[in-house]
Amino acid sequence: MLQQAAITESKAKAKMVTGADLLLEALEKEKVEVIFGYPGGAVLPIYDKLYDSKILHVLPRHEQGGIHAAEGYARISGKPGVVIATSGPGATNIVTGLTDAMMDSLPLIVFTGQVPTNVIGSDAFQEADVLGITTPITKYNYQVRNIEDIPRIVKEAFYIASSGRPGPVLIDIPKDIAASVSKPPEEQEIKLPGYQPTVQPNYLQIKKLSEAVSRANKPVILAGAGVLLSKASNELKEYAEQQQLPVIHTLLGLGGFPADHKLFVGMAGMHGCYASNMGLSECDLLINIGARFDDRLTGNLQFFAPHATVAHIDIDPAEIGKNVQTAIPVVADAKEALKQLVKQNGKPPVHGEWLEQIHKWQEEYPYYYGESAALKPQKVMEMLYEKTTGDAIVVTDVGQHQMWAAQYYQFNQANRWVTSGGLGTMGFGLPASIGAQLADPDRCVVAVLGDGGFQMSTQELTVIKELNLPVKIAIFNNLSLGMVRQWQEIFYDKRYSHSKIPIQPSFVKLAEAYGIKGYEINTAEEAEVILEEVLSNREPVLLDIRIDPHENVYPMIAPGKGLHEMVGVKP
Amino acid sequence: MKKIISMTVMNRPGVLNRITNLFSKRNYNIESISVGLTEQEGVSRITCVIHVESDREAEQITKQLNKQIDILKVTDISDQAIVARELALIKVLSTPQTRNELYALIEPFRAAVIDISKDSLVIQITGESEKIEAFIELIKPYGIKELARTGTTAFPRGTQKPVNTQKTYSIV
Ligand SMILES: Cc1ncc(C[n+]2csc(CCOP(=O)(O)OP(=O)(O)O)c2C)c(N)n1
Numbered sequence: 113m114l115q116q117a118a119i120t121e122s123k124a125k126a127k128m129v130t131g132a133d134l135l136l137e138a139l140e141k142e143k144v145e146v147i148f149g150y151p152g153g154a155v156l157p158i159y160d161k162l163y164d165s166k167i168l169h170v171l172p173r174h175e176q177g178g179i180h181a182a183e184g185y186a187r188i189s190g191k192p193g194v195v196i197a198t199s200g201p202g203a204t205n206i207v208t209g210l211t212d213a214m215m216d217s218l219p220l221i222v223f224t225g226q227v228p229t230n231v232i233g234s235d236a237f238q239e240a241d242v243l244g245i246t247t248p249i250t251k252y253n254y255q256v257r258n259i260e261d262i263p264r265i266v267k268e269a270f271y272i273a274s275s276g277r278p279g280p281v282l283i284d285i286p287k288d289i290a291a292s293v294s295k296p297p298e299e300q301e302i303k304l305p306g307y308q309p310t311v312q313p314n315y316l317q318i319k320k321l322s323e324a325v326s327r328a329n330k331p332v333i334l335a336g337a338g339v340l341l342s343k344a345s346n347e348l349k350e351y352a353e354q355q356q357l358p359v360i361h362t363l364l365g366l367g368g369f370p371a372d373h374k375l376f377v378g379m380a381g382m383h384g385c386y387a388s389n390m391g392l393s394e395c396d397l398l399i400n401i402g403a404r405f406d407d408r409l410t411g412n413l414q415f416f417a418p419h420a421t422v423a424h425i426d427i428d429p430a431e432i433g434k435n436v437q438t439a440i441p442v443v444a445d446a447k448e449a450l451k452q453l454v455k456q457n458g459k460p461p462v463h464g465e466w467l468e469q470i471h472k473w474q475e476e477y478p479y480y481y482g483e484s485a486a487l488k489p490q491k492v493m494e495m496l497y498e499k500t501t502g503d504a505i506v507v508t509d510v511g512q513h514q515m516w517a518a519q520y521y522q523f524n525q526a527n528r529w530v531t532s533g534g535l536g537t538m539g540f541g542l543p544a545s546i547g548a549q550l551a552d553p554d555r556c557v558v559a560v561l562g563d564g565g566f567q568m569s570t571q572e573l574t575v576i577k578e579l580n581l582p583v584k585i586a587i588f589n590n591l592s593l594g595m596v597r598q599w600q601e602i603f604y605d606k607r608y609s610h611s612k613i614p615i616q617p618s619f620v621k622l623a624e625a626y627g628i629k630g631y632e633i634n635t636a637e638e639a640e641v642i643l644e645e646v647l648s649n650r651e652p653v654l655l656d657i658r659i660d661p662h663e664n665v666y667p668m669i670a671p672g673k674g675l676h677e678m679v680g681v682k683p
Numbered sequence: 684m685k686k687i688i689s690m691t692v693m694n695r696p697g698v699l700n701r702i703t704n705l706f707s708k709r710n711y712n713i714e715s716i717s718v719g720l721t722e723q724e725g726v727s728r729i730t731c732v733i734h735v736e737s738d739r740e741a742e743q744i745t746k747q748l749n750k751q752i753d754i755l756k757v758t759d760i761s762d763q764a765i766v767a768r769e770l771a772l773i774k775v776l777s778t779p780q781t782r783n784e785l786y787a788l789i790e791p792f793r794a795a796v797i798d799i800s801k802d803s804l805v806i807q808i809t810g811e812s813e814k815i816e817a818f819i820e821l822i823k824p825y826g827i828k829e830l831a832r833t834g835t836t837a838f839p840r841g842t843q844k845p846v847n848t849q850k851t852y853s854i855v
């Protein structure tokens with residue numbers, strides 16, 4: 113008897129685990145491949161366990177870079193990106209990334225270290241109220257209070273982050289809990305009685321929508337990132353083809369429907385194409401699938417889709433009716449709703465004239481740009497598209513270059529487009545390209561950056577070198593914060609207040625300092641030769657592309673104007 | 684217009700913060716918020732009185748609240764038959780000359796005097812907010828020294844009238 117007891121006791125002892133063990137075990141269970149993390153005092157117990165872990169750990173050179181990389185990873189892989197940051201400054205450095213992911217519905221699991229439980233609330237060294245700070249910018253957040261809860265909390269976090277409308281979930285772990293020791297806890301069930309996303313559409317609403325489509329004369333689909341998040345591209349194509357519905361994209365939705373399809377109209381919104389914006393202005397039935405009617409898409413709501421019956425398919429009921437009154441609400445996962453719509457096999461609308469009208473708009477008013485001695489960014493973007501056969505992953509920063517990429521790179525497949533839409537975060541592009549490349553290692557990744565935004569994340573060049581990621585960094589250098597300069601030119605009487613940045617380091621030499629090859633490109637001929645060369649190898653490269661600094665993004669809808677009030681439609 | 688939102692929530696740390704955060708983030712106006720335990724362990728009831736411009740705004744608020752993971756159920760009970768009560772404590776100046784007058788006001792409102800001192804009374808009153816407001820107006824001329832209101836707490840009545848009937852008001 114005694115001997116027996118001694119054996120079980122020693123067995124139990126041998127199996128004692130720490131909070132950090134439980135954490136890593138839980139991550140392995142979720143099949144996490146990569147962690148973007150940065151160590152510090154409060155996460156040392158976790159980092160000690162990471163030393164022996166098989167999971168790839170990527171060390172960004174700034175926590176903000178880490179979380180943007182995780183966003184790029186999540187966008188391309190469809191799986192939650194995992195981030196670790198230490199307490200205090202580590203945690204506050206990820207605030208922008210959390211907000212960005214929240215706005216663009218990207219699944220993230222973010223661990224922050226916290227000061228030990230017994231000093232929480234005492235303004236201890238590197239203490240910050242992380243739960244308080246991140247409550248409005250996360251889908252949910254936790255602070256671990258008991259070591260036994262770790263496996264359940266991690267499981268719940270992955271479930272919350274990746275189901276329903278995806279978003280970031282933060283788990284704050286006090287240092288003592290990560291270090292404390294316990295018997296392996298009993299398995300706990302997920303306990304989320306207040307969280308039950310509606311995935312299946314209501315049959316009657318589907319029927320109503322299907323009938324509205326049959327009756328419509330000027331129907332359009334507006335497809336947002338919800339289509340990509342629910343992996344519904346095939347279903348969208350099938351439905352659009354079945355009913356012959358023209359498809360308009362939001363900025364974030366690009367790639368959800370093939371740009372080379374004859375039913376594809378283009379991107380809508382502030383810098384969208386004429387046909388899309390007119391399509392929205394004149395349609396009589398607007399079927400929004402997974403877009404949230406952002407103000408940069410709708411323009412002045414007073415003039416938005418004035419003749420349309422609005423149907424809206426969204427997994428987040430709060431998005432339906434938030435900005436635009438909706439006659440046919442469908443709360444559902446986009447994929448499920450589209451499957452049901454296809455199954456209805458409704459009578460296609462009679463709308464030949466409408467399709468013709470849209471094609472006419474497309475032909476008469478395509479995106480255009482003028483010729484000049486200086487290199488035109490749009491031209492370079494077209495070359496990038498051709499030379500990557502449209503199959504690259506394009507990651508952008510925020511500004512004019514982002515809009516040119518959206519306009520001139522044709523996205524014919526899903527998961528080729530990574531951009532910061534809702535928050536418009538400068539500094540996003542370079543780190544996000546790291547995550548995108550890790551998510552799809554064999555594909556060509558082009559990071560399209562501005563000279564301003566690049567300088568907000570330059571430090572991440574090290575990571576590209578360290579992991580030898582073949583990212584093609586294309587800086588569209590206009591020696592200015594171009595988008596700000598454009599607004600000052602148009603709305604502020606050309607008073608270029610702090611938007612010109614002619615004093616720059618040599619980006620080529622900078623790249624070389626990081627051990628990355630760099631080229632300066634000044635003409636279309638140089639672009640031709642250099643792009644050809646660098647896109648055909650598997651090496652990282654930085655291109656300092658000197659574009660026309662006076663170039664603006666057109667067409668454009670001024671703030672407060674309606675979609676039909678585009679300027680710069682024709683030369 | 685005024686709306687009463689009733690919700691049951693998981694009694695977890697930070698849940699109230701999540702709700703008030705949401706109100707300020709979305710720029711909604713709260714008039715009052717009251718929180719307390721319910722018959723179910725681990726579940727609290729929160730009653731909010733809010734001001735909105737339109738029914739659509741009220742619907743938005745309800746949906747945003749519903750999205751919160753710790754919130755189990757949200758109902759806009761403004762248009763239902765409900766019992767809604769608030770409690771107020773009012774410290775009012777009183778002199779021997781005014782005391783009788785005050786008692787005469789207290790009586791029809793079924794309020795109660797719960798503390799008396801040389802120069803003041805503390806009155807406790809419960810009822811719907813409108814009733815409390817009416818009472819405060821009457822008491823004001825005597826000089827209110829301190830006032831504490833709990834905010835409304837409410838839930839639907841056991842029996843609901845058919846939909847298109849008038850909203851019921853209870854007298855007490
Ligand atoms: C973090 C952050 N700060 C400021 C802005 C405002 N902003 C939007 S675009 C832009 C200019 C970006 O310049 P650059 O990166 O060179 O791109 P360009 O517009 O010239 O292509 C600025 C400052 C922003 N979006 N994000």
Ligand SMILES: [Mg+2]
Nearest residue numbers: 562563592594
């Ligand atoms: Mg620039």
